Amino acid sequence: MPDRDLPPYRRIADDLRAAIATAKLAPGEKLKSENELKDLYGTTRVTVRKALALLKADGLLISEQGRGVFVRQ
Amino acid sequence: MPDRDLPPYRRIADDLRAAIATAKLAPGEKLKSENELKDLYGTTRVTVRKALALLKADGLLISEQGRGVFVRQ
DNA sequence: AACCATTTGTTCGTATGTATG
DNA sequence: GCATACATACGAACAAATGGT
Numbered sequence: 305m306p307d308r309d310l311p312p313y314r315r316i317a318d319d320l321r322a323a324i325a326t327a328k329l330a331p332g333e334k335l336k337s338e339n340e341l342k343d344l345y346g347t348t349r350v351t352v353r354k355a356l357a358l359l360k361a362d363g364l365l366i367s368e369q370g371r372g373v374f375v376r377q
Numbered sequence: 378m379p380d381r382d383l384p385p386y387r388r389i390a391d392d393l394r395a396a397i398a399t400a401k402l403a404p405g406e407k408l409k410s411e412n413e414l415k416d417l418y419g420t421t422r423v424t425v426r427k428a429l430a431l432l433k434a435d436g437l438l439i440s441e442q443g444r445g446v447f448v449r450q
Numbered sequence: 451a452a453c454c455a456t457t458t459g460t461t462c463g464t465a466t467g468t469a470t471g
Numbered sequence: 472g473c474a475t476a477c478a479t480a481c482g483a484a485c486a487a488a489t490g491g492t
Contacts, residue, residue, distance in 0.1 A: 311475060337461060348477050353462090369462045370484030384479060410457060421481050426458085442458045443488030 316355035331377040389428035404450040
């Protein structure tokens, strides 16, 4: 419920953070592409990237140009 | 507020659409490559692909990896 | 077979403009 | 003014399919 007022990029970030914490997204695993995430969350790529940026800043994710975004091992 | 100036990808799409409508691009014909179109329109491949995507969504074009983009017959 | 050039497909990186609250 | 969000555009790297040498 507290989640309801979070802006989309925060909600997406929390969602991914939880997936990583519970190992639904395992270390080394490649995330869905930004475009897929955009569709999944019903938002735009910019917003998805904003969410990913939070997790990258936390060191939870690593992105590689032309390859994808990965869960840090 | 009228969208007098269309964004490049829209302008390119309209241009190709007109060429198809007037059969300057005939059914089954292969378009110039994305790299050629990019140079012709003075833009980038990404923008060209965005224009092509519109026409593919409309069923006017069909693309085949390694071969090219074709006017639907 | 092995190699290579061409072409489309996919993906992340970055920047600007516009709009809203 | 600021944070958020969307639209557009350009840049870059790599993958995959094709066709020819």
